[in-house]
Amino acid sequence: MTTASAYPGEPRVPSSVFDAGAEHEQVVFCSDPASGLRAIIAIFSTALGPALGGTRFHPYPDESAALADALALSRAMAYKAACAGLDLGGGKAVIIGDPTKDSSEALLRAYGRFVASLHGRYITACDVGTYVEDMDIVAREARWVVGRSPAHGGSGDSGVLTAYGVFEGMRASAARVWGSPTLAGRTVAVSGVGKVGARLVGHLIEDGASVLATDVNPAALARLRTLHPQVEIVDDPDELVGAAADVYSPCALGGALTEDTVGRLRAKVVCGGANNQLAHAGVDKLLAEAGILYAPDFVVNAGGLIQVADEIEGYREDRAKASAARIFRTTRSVFELAEAEGQTPGAAAVTLAERRMTGIGRLRRILLP
Incomplete structure (x- = not known):
């Protein structure tokens, strides 16, 4: 197994598909012209167990962008599973297309055949653009x-425990910055209310x-107004970045944290549900230099992974929620490791994950009868 020291959201510009997937165990390209299926399954690591990760259905501008997303997300999933204490590796699949126009039973079942061809090395689930009904068809x-x-x-x-886990991570962040594990009396800016x-x-x-909340989807904002009329809506997502808030919470697509974003943030904590929030690894350091505590996304948003992973044993809500509650403790451990070893929180989270992947993964060299 090859692991990487770079933060999982770091972009890559490969010279070939072989270079792009060099750190990964396996990359599978799936094509079924009759149904319109064009998909990529990326398996980063199976050191801890089968690679689990959702299927993203998205209208990528080109195949290179789809591949880059699959590779980055699968690596983040491996680190997420490791930090969450799961006996699972990391993988991710992307389907190229518009799910509102291109999704069909034939396409999803064709995709299911490719998943089946991996014989359990990859376990799939929902992600952006796919839903539980789609997984029933794939299954x-x-x-x-x-x-x-x-x-x-x-x-x-899986959004149920993802949100709960992010909240637990945010509580741990509040304890670190303000000395109390609560957001009472604080202002939180949430970008993306899906x-x-x-x-x-x-x-x-x-x-x-x-x-404070914003979203590019007016329907999502309308639903939020109905559920929580006391929330202050900010129409322009760009304005929310510089809003007077204690916590900034990116909960939409990745890459939201850039050099420009860090320069405009007034929040003291960044903690959200989006995957791969950092535009590149250097943003982690910029946040630290600006005095902003960053709760690594693949640590705090692991609740959804924990929820679906519990189905492997036979889903029990109480057990899954208890596991997700431990995100508070894991987030706190990341902050403590960062301080002890002079690392940024993002680097410390990668260190924590890689140490577990290496330490437990080596046990597979012990031959069992």
Whole structure:
């Protein structure tokens, strides 16, 4: 197994597909012209167990962008599973296309056949652009599918525990910065109020926080207004970055934290549900230099992974939620390691993950009868 020292969101400009996937165990290109399926499955590591990661259905501008996303996300999933204490590796799949126009039973079942061809090395689930109903269709062709509907023994929408885990990570961040594990009396700016962000807002309000929120989707904002009329809506997502808030919470797509973003942030904590929030590894250092505590995304947003992983044993909500609650302790451990070893929180989280992947992964060299 090859691991990387760079933060999982770091972009790459490969000279070939072989160079691009050099750090990964396997990259599979899936094509079924009859259904329109064009997909990529990336397996970063199986050192701790089968690679689990969702399927993203997105209209990428080109195949290179889709490949880059699959590679970055699969690596982040490996680190996420390792930090969460799961016996799982990291993988990710992307389907190229517009899910509102291109998704069909034939396409999803064709994709399921490719998942099945990996014989359990990769376990799939929902991600942006796919839903539990889609996983039920994929599962008609493959056994290795989680994030299914409750009617089929699944846990349903993984956004439930993703939001809960982010809230626990935010509590740990608050304890680190302000000395108390609560957001009561704080203002939190939430960018993206979809499946995760909207639920996070609910936890924050219940804890006594004031919330500013934005989203590029007017329908998502309309739903939020109905659920939580006390939330202050900011129409322009760009304006939310510089808003007077204690915490900035990116909960949309990745790459939201750039040099420009860091320069405009007034928050003292960044903690959100989006994957690969840093535009590149150097942003982690810029946040630290600006005195902004960054809670690494693949640590705090692991609740969804924990939720769907619990389906492998037979889903129990109480057990899954108890596991997700440990994100508070893991986030705190990351901050402590960063301080002890003079690292940024992002680098410390990678260190924590790689140490577990190496330490437990080596046990596979012990031959069992």
